[in-house]
Amino acid sequence: MEMFAEQLINGLTIGSFYALVAIGYTMVYGVMKLINFAHGDLFTLGSYLGYTILVIGAGWATATFGVWGGVIVAVIGAMIGIGFAGLLLEKVAYAPVYKAGRLPLVVSALGASIFISNAIMAIWGPRYQAYPQASIPTGSLVLFGDVRITYVRLVTILVSLGLMALMYYIIEKTTFGSAVRASALDKDTATLMGIDFKKIIRFVFFVGPSLGALAGVFAGLNYSRIIFNLGQTYGLKAFTASILGGIGNIPGAMIGGLLLGLMEALFEGYVSGAWKNVFVFVILIVILIIRPTGLISEKIAEKV
Amino acid sequence: MSNFTRTITDRINKFQGARATIFKNKRQRRILLIVLIGLMLVFPFLPFVSNYWLDVGFFVGIYVLLGLSLNIVLGEVGLFNLGQAGFYAIGAYTTGILYTQLNIPIVLLLPISAIVAGAVAYLTVSPIIHLKGDYLCIVTIGIGEIIRITANNNPFGLTNGPNGITGIGNPDFGLFSIRTSTQFFYYVWIIIALVIVALINLQKSRIGRAWNYIREDEIAAESNGIDVRHYKLLAFLIGTALAGVAGNIYGSKMMIISPDNFTFMESCLIFAIVLLGGLGSIPGNVLGAAIIVIFPEIFREFASYRMLFFGAALVVMMVFRPGGILPRRRSQAGFSGLGIANLPTDENQYIENIVAQGSVAQRTGAPSQAVHPESVPSGEKRRVLETQQVTINFGGLIAVNKFDLNVREGEITALIGPNGAGKTTLFNGITGIYPPTKGRIIFMDEDITALKPHKIIAKGIARTFQNIRLFPSLTCIENVMSSPHYHATAGPWESIVHTSRQRKEEHLILETAVYRLHQIGLWEYRNELAKNLPYGKQKLLEIARALASSPKLLILDEPSSGLNDKESEALIEFLLKLKTEGFPLLLIEHDMNVVMGTSDRITVMDMGSKIAEDVPSRIYNDPKVIEAYLGKEE
Numbered sequence: 003m004e005m006f007a008e009q010l011i012n013g014l015t016i017g018s019f020y021a022l023v024a025i026g027y028t029m030v031y032g033v034m035k036l037i038n039f040a041h042g043d044l045f046t047l048g049s050y051l052g053y054t055i056l057v058i059g060a061g062w063a064t065a066t067f068g069v070w071g072g073v074i075v076a077v078i079g080a081m082i083g084i085g086f087a088g089l090l091l092e093k094v095a096y097a098p099v100y101k102a103g104r105l106p107l108v109v110s111a112l113g114a115s116i117f118i119s120n121a122i123m124a125i126w127g128p129r130y131q132a133y134p135q136a137s138i139p140t141g142s143l144v145l146f147g148d149v150r151i152t153y154v155r156l157v158t159i160l161v162s163l164g165l166m167a168l169m170y171y172i173i174e175k176t177t178f179g180s181a182v183r184a185s186a187l188d189k190d191t192a193t194l195m196g197i198d199f200k201k202i203i204r205f206v207f208f209v210g211p212s213l214g215a216l217a218g219v220f221a222g223l224n225y226s227r228i229i230f231n232l233g234q235t236y237g238l239k240a241f242t243a244s245i246l247g248g249i250g251n252i253p254g255a256m257i258g259g260l261l262l263g264l265m266e267a268l269f270e271g272y273v274s275g276a277w278k279n280v281f282v283f284v285i286l287i288v289i290l291i292i293r294p295t296g297l298i299s300e301k302i303a304e305k306v
Numbered sequence: 307m308s309n310f311t312r313t314i315t316d317r318i319n320k321f322q323g324a325r326a327t328i329f330k331n332k333r334q335r336r337i338l339l340i341v342l343i344g345l346m347l348v349f350p351f352l353p354f355v356s357n358y359w360l361d362v363g364f365f366v367g368i369y370v371l372l373g374l375s376l377n378i379v380l381g382e383v384g385l386f387n388l389g390q391a392g393f394y395a396i397g398a399y400t401t402g403i404l405y406t407q408l409n410i411p412i413v414l415l416l417p418i419s420a421i422v423a424g425a426v427a428y429l430t431v432s433p434i435i436h437l438k439g440d441y442l443c444i445v446t447i448g449i450g451e452i453i454r455i456t457a458n459n460n461p462f463g464l465t466n467g468p469n470g471i472t473g474i475g476n477p478d479f480g481l482f483s484i485r486t487s488t489q490f491f492y493y494v495w496i497i498i499a500l501v502i503v504a505l506i507n508l509q510k511s512r513i514g515r516a517w518n519y520i521r522e523d524e525i526a527a528e529s530n531g532i533d534v535r536h537y538k539l540l541a542f543l544i545g546t547a548l549a550g551v552a553g554n555i556y557g558s559k560m561m562i563i564s565p566d567n568f569t570f571m572e573s574c575l576i577f578a579i580v581l582l583g584g585l586g587s588i589p590g591n592v593l594g595a596a597i598i599v600i601f602p603e604i605f606r607e608f609a610s611y612r613m614l615f616f617g618a619a620l621v622v623m624m625v626f627r628p629g630g631i632l633p634r635r636r637s638q639a640g641f642s643g644l645g646i647a648n649l650p651t652d653e654n655q656y657i658e659n660i661v662a663q664g665s666v667a668q669r670t671g672a673p674s675q676a677v678h679p680e681s682v683p684s685g686e687k688r689r690v691l692e693t694q695q696v697t698i699n700f701g702g703l704i705a706v707n708k709f710d711l712n713v714r715e716g717e718i719t720a721l722i723g724p725n726g727a728g729k730t731t732l733f734n735g736i737t738g739i740y741p742p743t744k745g746r747i748i749f750m751d752e753d754i755t756a757l758k759p760h761k762i763i764a765k766g767i768a769r770t771f772q773n774i775r776l777f778p779s780l781t782c783i784e785n786v787m788s789s790p791h792y793h794a795t796a797g798p799w800e801s802i803v804h805t806s807r808q809r810k811e812e813h814l815i816l817e818t819a820v821y822r823l824h825q826i827g828l829w830e831y832r833n834e835l836a837k838n839l840p841y842g843k844q845k846l847l848e849i850a851r852a853l854a855s856s857p858k859l860l861i862l863d864e865p866s867s868g869l870n871d872k873e874s875e876a877l878i879e880f881l882l883k884l885k886t887e888g889f890p891l892l893l894i895e896h897d898m899n900v901v902m903g904t905s906d907r908i909t910v911m912d913m914g915s916k917i918a919e920d921v922p923s924r925i926y927n928d929p930k931v932i933e934a935y936l937g938k939e940e
Contacts, residue, residue, distance in 0.1 A: 031440070099624050099625055109624050113623075236569065276459045
């Protein structure tokens with residue numbers, strides 16, 4: 003029971019990261035039909051930016067407001083910074099290629115991914131960096147018996163779920179959200195209906211990466227060690243999660259991410275750590291055999 | 307002068323003008339090729355070439371093989387595969403394990419690695435081959451990762467985990483064994499030369515064309531007799547087998563392999579090679595591989611910055627040349643680009659011969675015997691097609707409701723009805739795209755209910771689509787060559803070596819296509835890409851494609867929509883001409899001039915149900931039909 007509870011907490015934590023990153027994949031896919039391979043690297047960049055802020059910039063915040071003050075500054079700083087990095091990425095690597103079709107876009111995304119991860123390596127070095135111990139909040143909450151949850155983890159899960167709820171509200175319940183969904187379904191018609199597609203693109207490329215950056219900083223706080231190619235694993239898993247939920251579908255990405263994290267943690271706890279990724283991909287394949295367009299998506303028959 | 311009777315001569319004039327440039331291009335290309343081959347031959351003896359650069363040349367070769375292997379799946383068929391490194395790993399590990407455990411010679415392991423990699427791909431991909439684009443893509447990533455992690459976890463002590471397998475031997479041909487950098491350089495490039503010859507032959511055969519049809523439009527390909535599932539799997543099988551070959555060669559050169567050689571990033575690089583060079587372009591592939599390998603080597607002195615430059619270069623390349631560096635250009639190559647041997651050099655003579663001989667169907671006496679419609683009263687004519695109580699549901703919506711449709715021998719039957727009545731859905735039911743929920747479809751006394759589209763056309767029903775579904779980036783002649791595909795039988799081996807039987811089949815396919823293309827009046831556009839034709843001509847091209855399957859029944863979905871008056875008059879003329887050839891026709895049509903001008907019998911559909919079936923004159927005055935179209939008079 004304790005083991006189960008612990009794996010549940012682990013699964014929810016990592017699942018939150020997957021879900022937050024998956025939202026970025028799925029939003030970009032929705033409006034541009036592009037697998038944004040650089041998204042995982044923006045997540046890493048966010049993690050490093052948070053690290054740098056904590057190391058050199060957040061001293062005054064920590065001194066004035068305590069450890070959590072520093073964390074908040076780092077998170078917000080990383081989110082804003084990476085949001086703008088996302089906008090820049092779109093401007094430089096995607097906007098000029100957009101008209102050429104989907105495949106060149108994918109290669110451009112691969113190029114951007116290689117560029118960003120190598121830039122991180124050039125700036126922060128090829129070795130692991132550790133989040134400064136002094137900046138990581140300590141302490142934990144006793145849930146029941148011996149089961150504890152660290153405050154960092156608790157906050158990670160709560161903030162992630164809160165942001166997901168907010169995203170859900172924006173996308174599903176507001177006028178702007180319906181404009182985003184309309185653009186995802188049919189860009190041309192949406193544009194004819196007066197939707198400013200460029201604005202949608204800007205929204206998607208700002209919000210997606212900043213959610214990724216949030217996940218990046220929290221990943222650093224939770225596991226403390228970060229490396230330049232961290233985003234490859236997280237990116238691949240998050241992309242898997244968004245496919246699992248039905249790509250282009252934002253609630254699907256959230257559920258897919260959480261589900262993936264939980265499955266992974268439980269498999270790791272009860273069966274084997276080394277084979278967990280094999281397990282994840284086998285589950286993905288099995289689900290796609292049964293539901294070829296993901297868990298949460300309507301079956302759309304191609305019009306002939 | 308109508309479209310269909312334009313004289314042959316002015317077409318020929320146009321053709322000769324075009325050929326002059328082709329010839330020049332071809333000659334230049336041949337010279338370039340000879341120079342390049344010569345350069346490769348003397349490369350190891352050039353003064354500045356050290357072992358280091360020979361090894362770079364070797365690795366370019368490995369990536370050429372990998373690029374070619376992915377090009378079959380990604381370039382020719384258009385399937386996203388980001389797991390190619392996994393199959394490359396299978397080839398390498400098959401070689402490593404069998405050599406170190408059983409001491410099987412490396413040269414023998416070359417074909418074995420190919421077979422194992424192909425077999426693994428076939429088994430893993432066949433349950434998921436129906437997935438669409440990105441879903442298939444993530445699954446291939448998953449398969450690639452599963453293979454790499456499995457190798458990393460050292461199952462049964464076979465793969466030696468993260469350290470990998472060491473002590474793999476060199477290829478040994480009896481007395482002669484391959485050890486030095488120079489030898490490996492020649493070894494890999496000789497294999498590449500063989501592979502390229504085979505792939506070019508494959509590309510220029512019914513199999514290569516079938517792959518391209520699938521890439522261009524899956525549904526149109528399936529409806530024109532291409533077994534989509536089969537050809538997708540075949541592409542995966544051949545492509546991954548080739549990756550297995552690359553794995554074997556890589557292992558025998560490095561003598562050590564480890565899971566780190568086969569990461570997801572490796573798959574991404576292979577993907578980038580294909581896109582950099584240009585989809586489906588073999589020379590582009592070679593160039594793409596050269597760039598991917600040599601570029602980071604040139605910037606070696608910048609050590610850790612070289613991949614940074616490389617990433618930026620990929621982006622820049624896609625911004626300025628999104629189609630790749632050497633894209634495959636079909637229209638310029640003309641008929642010689644089809645790769646069919648022994649075509650007469652004079653296309654003028656060729657078309658005249660074919661027109662004089664009549665259609666291939668007429669020569670072989672194949673499908674329908676000429677009928678004399680007027681001599682037999684309509685009710686007694688044989689029913690070619692019969693739908694019995696066919697119902698098609700979409701969820702709760704009943705699109706077609708217990709519909710009986712009859713098409714009689716030698717007649718033109720029109721299916722009319724208001725928009726949204728379910729006419730096209732019924733067509734899709736007949737041609738196997740949406741299998742009927744209930745009811746039976748009988749064609750020539752045979753039950754064809756719910757057969758797949760490629761089987762339906764083989765039974766003799768060819769169709770066109772309401773919204774044109776051509777193969778846009780292929781030439782007109784290639785478009786029309788799709789539907790005779792199922793008449794031929796040459797498999798991959800015959801297509802690779804171009805056996806005489808295969809060549810005969812190719813000639814027949816081309817002749818059928820040429821005849822129909824000429825008949826419909828598009829001969830002068832034969833080497834033009836389908837997407838460049840104006841709308842009306844695209845519609846005609848689709849009819850020519852359907853006709854080229856030598857069908858026993860032709861189904862046309864709104865053939866006249868979007869045509870101007872003159873064009874639809876020509877269409878009427880053409881349809882009536884087809885009727886005298888003995889084709890029964892079924893058409894959906896809104897243009898009443900076309901309906902009244904051609905059809906012998908009209909069936910009216912409204913809200914999925916049949917409301918009338920009769921000869922045109924009586925349908926014209928039927929109150930129920932008028933009500934369906936105009937509403938009830940109050």
